[in-house]
Amino acid sequence: MKAHLVLINKIQKKENIFFLISFLLLSLASSLRHYWFHSSSWDLGIFEQAIYLISQGQEPYSTLLDFHILGDHGALVLYPLGIIYKYFSSTYFLFFVQSFALSFSIYPLSRLSKNLNLSNLSTITSYLAFLLYPIIFNVNIFDFHPEVLAFPIVLDVFISLKERTVNSFWNLFIKIVFILSCKITNSFLIFGFGIWLIFRGFLKFGSLLVSSALLWFFSVAFFLIPYFGGKDASILRQAGKFGFNENLNTDLFSLMKIISQLFLQLFSVSNIEYLILLLLPILYLLFNKKRLTIFSNLIPFLPLLFVNLISDSFSMKNLVHQYSLFIVPFLAVSIQESLSPVSIQGLKNYPRWFQLKGNYFILFWSIATFLIFSRFTYYFGPFHSHFESSTARREAISLVKDTSSVLTTNDLVPHLSRRRDIKFLNSEEIYNFNNFDEILLDKKNPGWKSNSEFIDNIYKKLESNINWGKIYEKNNIVLFIRLNS
Numbered sequence: 001m002k003a004h005l006v007l008i009n010k011i012q013k014k015e016n017i018f019f020l021i022s023f024l025l026l027s028l029a030s031s032l033r034h035y036w037f038h039s040s041s042w043d044l045g046i047f048e049q050a051i052y053l054i055s056q057g058q059e060p061y062s063t064l065l066d067f068h069i070l071g072d073h074g075a076l077v078l079y080p081l082g083i084i085y086k087y088f089s090s091t092y093f094l095f096f097v098q099s100f101a102l103s104f105s106i107y108p109l110s111r112l113s114k115n116l117n118l119s120n121l122s123t124i125t126s127y128l129a130f131l132l133y134p135i136i137f138n139v140n141i142f143d144f145h146p147e148v149l150a151f152p153i154v155l156d157v158f159i160s161l162k163e164r165t166v167n168s169f170w171n172l173f174i175k176i177v178f179i180l181s182c183k184i185t186n187s188f189l190i191f192g193f194g195i196w197l198i199f200r201g202f203l204k205f206g207s208l209l210v211s212s213a214l215l216w217f218f219s220v221a222f223f224l225i226p227y228f229g230g231k232d233a234s235i236l237r238q239a240g241k242f243g244f245n246e247n248l249n250t251d252l253f254s255l256m257k258i259i260s261q262l263f264l265q266l267f268s269v270s271n272i273e274y275l276i277l278l279l280l281p282i283l284y285l286l287f288n289k290k291r292l293t294i295f296s297n298l299i300p301f302l303p304l305l306f307v308n309l310i311s312d313s314f315s316m317k318n319l320v321h322q323y324s325l326f327i328v329p330f331l332a333v334s335i336q337e338s339l340s341p342v343s344i345q346g347l348k349n350y351p352r353w354f355q356l357k358g359n360y361f362i363l364f365w366s367i368a369t370f371l372i373f374s375r376f377t378y379y380f381g382p383f384h385s386h387f388e389s390s391t392a393r394r395e396a397i398s399l400v401k402d403t404s405s406v407l408t409t410n411d412l413v414p415h416l417s418r419r420r421d422i423k424f425l426n427s428e429e430i431y432n433f434n435n436f437d438e439i440l441l442d443k444k445n446p447g448w449k450s451n452s453e454f455i456d457n458i459y460k461k462l463e464s465n466i467n468w469g470k471i472y473e474k475n476n477i478v479l480f481i482r483l484n485s
Contacts, residue, residue, distance in 0.1 A: 015106055015107060015110040015127075018103075018106045018127050018131070019103050019104060019106050019107070020103075022099075022102070022103035022106065022131050023099050023100055023103040026098075026099035026102060026103060026136075026137070026140045026141075027092075027095055027096050027099040027100075029137065029140065029141050029376075029379075030095040030098065030099060030140055030141045031092050031095050032379070032383075033141050033378075033379075033383060034091060034092070034095065034414065036383050036384070036386060036387070036390070037386040037390065037393060037411050037412070037415070038383050038385075038386070038411060039091075039143050039411065039414040040143055040410055040411060040413070040414065040448065041064055041410045041411075041413035041414065041417075041424045041448075042064070042143075042410070042448075043143050043144065043145060044091070044094070044143035044144050044414040044417070045064055045413035045414045045417040045422070045424070046062050046064050046065060046069070046072070047069075047078070047094070047143075047144050047145070047146065048091055048094060048144070048414060048417045048418065049062055049063070049064065049417040049418070049419070049422060050062055050069035050078055050082075051078055051081055051082045051085045051094070052082075052085065052089070052417065052418040052419075053082075053420065054078060054079055054081075054082025054083070054085070055082045055083065055085040055086035055089060056086075058420070060078070060082070063420070063421050063422055063423055064413070064422065064423060064424065065232075065233075066232060067228070067229040067230055067232050067233045068228035068229055068233075069228075070224060070225070070228040070229065071225050071226075071228045071229015071230065071232070071233030072225075072229070072233065073146075073147075073183045073184050073185070074183070074184045074220035074221075074224045074225055075146045075147070075181065075182055075183055075184075076181040077146050077149060077150075077178070077181045077182045078146055081097070081146070081149075089418065091414060091415075091417075094144045095144065097149065098140060098144055098145075098148050098149070099140055101148055101149045101150075101151055101152055102136055102139075102140055102148065102151060102152075103131075104152045105130070105151060105152040105155050105332070106127060106130070106131070107152070108152065108155045108156040108159050109126065109127065109130060109155070109159075109332055109333075109336065110123075111159065112159050112163070112333065112336055113126060113336055115163055115165075115342075116336055116337065116339075116340035116342050117340065117341055117342045118336060118339055118340055118346075119339075121359050122336075122339040122340075122346070122347075122359055125335075125339065125359040125362050125363055126332070126335050126336045126339060128363060128366060129281075129282070129332075129335050129362055129363070129366045130328070130331075130332040130335065132281075132366040132367060132369075132370040133281050133282075133328055133331060133332075133366070133370075134281060134319045134369065134370055134373035134374040135319050135320075135324055135325055135327075135328055136325075136328065137370070137374045137375070137376060138319060138320045138321075138373075138374055138375050139320075139321070139322050139325050141375060142320065142321060142322065143414070145183075145322045146182050146183060147182040147183035147185070147186060147322060147325075147326075148182075148322065148325065149182055150178065150179040150182040150183075150186060151325060151326070151328075151329075153175050153178055153179055154179055154186075154189060154326055154329055155329040155332065155333075156175065157172065157175055157176065157179070157193070158193070158300060158329050158330075158333065159333060160172070161193065161196075161197065162297075162333065176190055176209070176212065180212075180213075180216045184216075184217060184220045184221060184225075184235075185304070185307070186326075187213040187214070187216045187217040187220075188213070188217075188303040188304045188307060189213075189300070189301070189303070189304055189326055190209055190212060190213035190216070191209070191210055191213035191214065191217075191303050192299065192300040192301055192302055192303040192304065193206075193209050193300045194206045194207065194208070194209030194210035194211075194212075194213060195210060195299070195300075195302075195303075196299045196300040197209060198210070199299065221235040222235070240313075241311050241312070241313040241315075241316060242262065242265070242310060242311050242312060242313075243261060243265065243311075243312040244258065244261075262310045265309075265310050265311065265312050266309050266310050268312075270312075270314075270317055271309050271317070273317070274308070274309070274317035274318070277317075277318065277319055277373070278319070278324065278327060280369055280373070281331075281365070281366065281369040281370075281373065282331050282334070282335060283365070284338075284350075284354070284358075284361065284362055284365060285334055285335070285338055287350050287351055287354055288338050288349050288350055289349040289350075290338075290349050294334045294337060294338055295334070297330045297333055297334050297337070298330050300330070301326060301327055301329070301330050304326055304327070305327060308323055308324060319373050319374075320375065335362075338350075339358075339359070347359075385445065386411070386445065388475060389442065389444065389445070389475040389476060389477055391475070392474040392475040392476075392477040393412065393415075393442075393477055395472065395474070395477075396440055396472050396474075396477050396478075396479045397412070397415050397416060397440075399471065399472055399479055400416060400438050400440065400479070401437070401438070402418070402419060403419070403437075404419070404436075404437035404438045405419075405420070405421035405422070405435065405436045405437045405438075406419065406421070406422045406423075406436060406437070406438050406439070406440065407422075407423050407424075407425060407431060407433075407436045407438075407439045407440075408422070408423075408424060408425065408439065408440040408441070409424060409425055409440070409441065409442045409445070409446060409447035409450065409455075410424045410425070410447035410448040410449065410450070411445075411447050411448070412424075412440055412442070412447075416440075421436075423436075424447070424448075424449070424450075425441075425446065425447065425449075425450045425454070425455065425458070426449045426450060427449060427450050427451055427454040428449065431458075433461075433462065433465070433467075433468070433482070434467075434482070436482065437481065437482050438479065438480065438481050438482070439458070439462060439468075439479070439480045440477070440478070440479050440480075441455055441458065441459060441477070441478045441479075441480075442455070442476060442477055442478075443455055443456065443459060443476040443477075443478060444475075444476040445476075459478060462480045466483075467482060467483055467484060468480045468481070468482055468483060469481055469483050
């Protein structure tokens with residue numbers, strides 16, 4: 001028993017052990033998924049092409065989106081990231097940066113755990129419950145998204161404002177600007193923080209955050225995005241996620257119809273399922289007598305949650321995609337507070353049966369829900385689907401010239417995206433083969449938005465075209481090169 005306590009003491013004093021283990025495991029997981037050819041053009045290929053072009057001092061025009069990368073989500077953070085990428089020019093560098101950001105979040109939680117006077121066991125429990133929350137792992141392996149870089153900063157700002165430990169206005173200002181620069185929708189977070197502060201009596205500071213969030217959103221949405229992206233990058237491009245055509249009418253009748261549809265989408269069965277999914281991994285918080293106090297932590301994140309709830313997009317209502325990531329700071333802080341003897345008497349506010357083994361129950365439940373809702377199990381089956389052709393894929397990729405304009409399948413794009421021109425095969429599009437230097441096909445696994453019939457048709461056309469030559473074919477992987485290029 002003494003040895004067990006000594007071990008807990010040692011671990012608790014070294015939060016960097018949790019950071020290091022998390023960073024290594026998350027980096028390995030995302031790298032392995034990519035190495036096994038399960039990363040995607042959407043979004044890894046998009047962002048890596050843009051970051052690569054920035055690193056080369058070129059205009060980050062995305063040939064996958066067909067407009068400048070700032071016309072996507074106004075993610076200004078891609079520019080400093082591109083400067084760093086110049087010295088670490090590898091897809092794996094992006095995975096390391098993303099895993100670092102998620103793992104680094106353990107340090108704001110470490111600071112909070114000390115302020116809340118958590119026991120060593122409760123501290124370890126809270127760390128593991130946070131790291132095992134399924135979204136953390138799922139977002140980490142789901143390609144690369146620049147908004148993830150803001151995650152530890154969001155958690156740090158939330159804890160600082162909650163604990164009233166903001167030491168410098170300018171330090172906080174820089175953090176907020178960084179959060180906003182990662183994605184336009186992060187302005188909903190800052191707006192939520194402002195409303196939350198106003199409710200807590202900090203009228204001037206809260207109003208400043210609300211104003212900043214609104215100013216940023218409208219500046220990016222109606223000036224930055226249209227300027228860089230043109231008509232194809234309008235903010236209304238996202239209307240499809242809410243069940244609308246991007247050519248929205250703005251007359252009174254149409255607006256009433258839009259509001260009515262959003263209202264119906266808000267009170268839908270899918271939202272009940274979504275909220276249950278979010279709560280299941282931390283179901284034990286509902287057992288706490290002070291659960292209303294605990295759930296007041298959700299207020300800063302309500303605008304972002306509201307956006308997810310009014311959408312009709314499946315990707316915005318699950319534990320897989322990045323859209324729900326910024327709900328996790330609320331959960332992480334709430335877990336620690338529910339165990340704290342300072343804020344709400346810790347385990348004493350749980351039912352008696354829970355008090356004795358509460359920490360162990362949380363650990364067991366976190367592991368169980370992680371195994372059920374994370375995509376960890378994909379590494380033992382679904383991610384093996386390209387094993388048979390992996391050698392052929394690597395050989396074909398090695399033959400593609402760095403300067404070539406390339407057309408290929410969705411899951412091969414991230415392995416070839418460090419170039420000026422690349423597109424993925426979409427069966428809904430018609431391609432002029434003269435616009436490309438090389439075309440790489442997978443006849444057996446045509447990829448997202450494609451099918452075998454479409455690929456076979458392209459294969460036959462290229463094979464019979466005197467301007468194209470087949471230079472590689474093995475295990476259904478075929479590489480054609482334009483002969484006069």
